[in-house]
Amino acid sequence: MLAVIFHWDTFFHYVWPPTALQNPLIRSGLWVTIYMAVLAQLIGVILGAVCALMLLSKHRALRWIAVVYVTYFRGTPVLVQLSLIYFGSAAIGIYQFPDLTVGGLMLPGIVQAGILGLGINEGAYMAEIIRAGIISTEAGQMEAAKALGMPFRTAMIWIIAPQAAKVIIPPLGNEFNNMLKSTTLVTVIGGIELFNAFEQVNSVLFEPFELFLAVSFYYLALTIAWGFVQSRIEAGLGERKGIERRPSTLRRLLGGTRVSRVSSR
Amino acid sequence: MIEAVAPEPRIFLEVSHLQKWFGAHHVLRDVSLAVQRRQVICIVGPSGSGKSTLLRCINHLEPIQEGAIRLGGQLIGYTERRGRVIPKRDREVAADRRKIGMVFQRFNLFPHLTALGNVTVAPIRVARQPKLVAEETARTLLDRVGLGDSHWKYPYQLSGGQQQRVAIARALAMEPTVMLFDEATSALDPEMIGEVLDVMKKLALDGMTMLVVTHEMGFAREVADHMVMMDAGQIVEEAPAAAFFDHPESERTRAFLSKILR
Numbered sequence: 105m106l107a108v109i110f111h112w113d114t115f116f117h118y119v120w121p122p123t124a125l126q127n128p129l130i131r132s133g134l135w136v137t138i139y140m141a142v143l144a145q146l147i148g149v150i151l152g153a154v155c156a157l158m159l160l161s162k163h164r165a166l167r168w169i170a171v172v173y174v175t176y177f178r179g180t181p182v183l184v185q186l187s188l189i190y191f192g193s194a195a196i197g198i199y200q201f202p203d204l205t206v207g208g209l210m211l212p213g214i215v216q217a218g219i220l221g222l223g224i225n226e227g228a229y230m231a232e233i234i235r236a237g238i239i240s241t242e243a244g245q246m247e248a249a250k251a252l253g254m255p256f257r258t259a260m261i262w263i264i265a266p267q268a269a270k271v272i273i274p275p276l277g278n279e280f281n282n283m284l285k286s287t288t289l290v291t292v293i294g295g296i297e298l299f300n301a302f303e304q305v306n307s308v309l310f311e312p313f314e315l316f317l318a319v320s321f322y323y324l325a326l327t328i329a330w331g332f333v334q335s336r337i338e339a340g341l342g343e344r345k346g347i348e349r350r351p352s353t354l355r356r357l358l359g360g361t362r363v364s365r366v367s368s369r
Numbered sequence: 370m371i372e373a374v375a376p377e378p379r380i381f382l383e384v385s386h387l388q389k390w391f392g393a394h395h396v397l398r399d400v401s402l403a404v405q406r407r408q409v410i411c412i413v414g415p416s417g418s419g420k421s422t423l424l425r426c427i428n429h430l431e432p433i434q435e436g437a438i439r440l441g442g443q444l445i446g447y448t449e450r451r452g453r454v455i456p457k458r459d460r461e462v463a464a465d466r467r468k469i470g471m472v473f474q475r476f477n478l479f480p481h482l483t484a485l486g487n488v489t490v491a492p493i494r495v496a497r498q499p500k501l502v503a504e505e506t507a508r509t510l511l512d513r514v515g516l517g518d519s520h521w522k523y524p525y526q527l528s529g530g531q532q533q534r535v536a537i538a539r540a541l542a543m544e545p546t547v548m549l550f551d552e553a554t555s556a557l558d559p560e561m562i563g564e565v566l567d568v569m570k571k572l573a574l575d576g577m578t579m580l581v582v583t584h585e586m587g588f589a590r591e592v593a594d595h596m597v598m599m600d601a602g603q604i605v606e607e608a609p610a611a612a613f614f615d616h617p618e619s620e621r622t623r624a625f626l627s628k629i630l631r
Contacts, residue, residue: 242477244473244475244477245477245479247430247473247477248471248473248477248478248479248536249479250430250463250466251428251430251466251469251470251471251473251540252466252467252490252491252495252539252540252543253463253464253466253467253491253495253543254463254491254494254495255459255460255463255495256459258463258494258495262490262494263479263490266481267479267480267481270481
């Protein structure tokens with residue numbers, strides 16, 4: 105009979121932040137994971153917004169470029185994209201990803217590649233989300249803005265974007281939840297984020313079940329914490345804009361209530 | 370004795386030989402119209418006759434295929450360069466539209482802004498007025514349309530009639546020289562039509578130049594200087610209001626009026 109041996113001491117040591125974070129690898133890994141996710145998401149949102157406008161442009165060439173970008177980055181694995189960006193671009197001499205210090209923050213080359221790769225990938229998904237948000241606003245809104253003498257850009261910023269945001273922010277929150285987990289993929293290019301830190305600890309202790317279980321709880325904690333932030337943001341959005349009343353996160357989870365829409369007429 | 374010579378009435382808004390197609394559908398057929406300052410012109414006709422499209426062409430929400438629209442002598446939406454007519458760029462079109470206010474059938478208030486926000490957004494973001502100045506003007510305008518107590522309400526908290534009055538105040542905030550009303554009361558419940566028409570009447574009395582597409586014949590008879598009857602993309606009759614209602618010349622107008630005034 106095979107005995108199951110679970111090292112509770114290892115598990116507790118590494119799942120409990122005060123003890124686990126004494127390890128500098130894990131400490132910096134956690135920090136890298138968080139800022140990598142935030143920066144990659146930021147790049148994704150910016151690229152996505154630009155790309156969404158291109159998708160809606162009347163110029164065929166711009167639409168075409170955007171369609172190719174979205175299709176490519178949604179249609180190929182992130183893992184392959186990351187390898188292509190980090191190893192590929194270094195090998196053919198596009199960019200070597202040297203370590204940089206930006207505003208007192210040391211950005212190792214791998215982390216740069218991770219942020220860039222995850223950000224570019226995310227941009228393709230955000231493009232569709234933002235495009236959907238923009239076209240969900242009534243045509244009359246853009247017309248009313250134009251009739252008041254607003255140029256396209258002014259109308260976009262002050263009239264369309266705030267309304268599209270209501271539609272964009274819930275899926276954007278889900279995207280960020282995914283992003284927190286996708287950062288683990290940077291491990292393949294040797295990234296020094298949280299999962300990689302635990303892998304390194306494991307290479308010394310070789311207690312993978314305990315360690316990987318422990319690290320999974322860190323991701324769980326991050327995504328749950330984000331879930332709360334997200335529902336606060338969404339609730340605030342609904343209140344301030346005064347258009348849509350959303351049921352609470354709990355009520356939404358339990359079901360039974362439909363998201364009601366107060367007609368604007 | 371010196372005979373006073375009446376000055377030639379100055380044409381302020383001029384639509385000349387306008388042609389407009391939606392694909393193969395010929396929506397406006399050689400439409401010409403001259404509007405003087407302070408004139409109120411009501412445009413009537415069956416649905417699909419091109420009334421709304423005409424208004425939308427005037428502030429260039431729709432491109433035109435032939436003809437010209439001039440406001441105060443300036444081409445709207447296009448420039449003439451070496452004898453050729455070229456579409457203006459986005460910013461230039463926007464500048465043209467500032468002089469023209471428009472009120473829509475479906476109000477199209479901005480749902481994320483309060484009544485005050487709706488009225489101030491263009492003065493602040495387009496005309497670059499300081500916020501306090503824009504808000505001061507907006508309060509005056511909202512008072513003028515009878516909404517002095519609803520500044521902080523969002524559109525969904527307002528009735529249809531109130532929303533449409535906010536929309537009128539919003540258009541006036543840019544100090545347009547002409548106002549276009551595109552069936553402004555057609556989406557309203559009957560008891561709210563009056564409050565919106567009253568605001569429009571006051572505006573006409575204050576001397577605003579107005580082009581009004583409407584089915585409200587009582588309003589038209591009372592307020593319009595001139596009536597325009599459209600059918601199938603053409604102007605079939607144009608006459609001073611009294612003559613139009615009492616002795617319509619065209620058979621088409623007579624048929625339309627008898628149906629609608631029954």
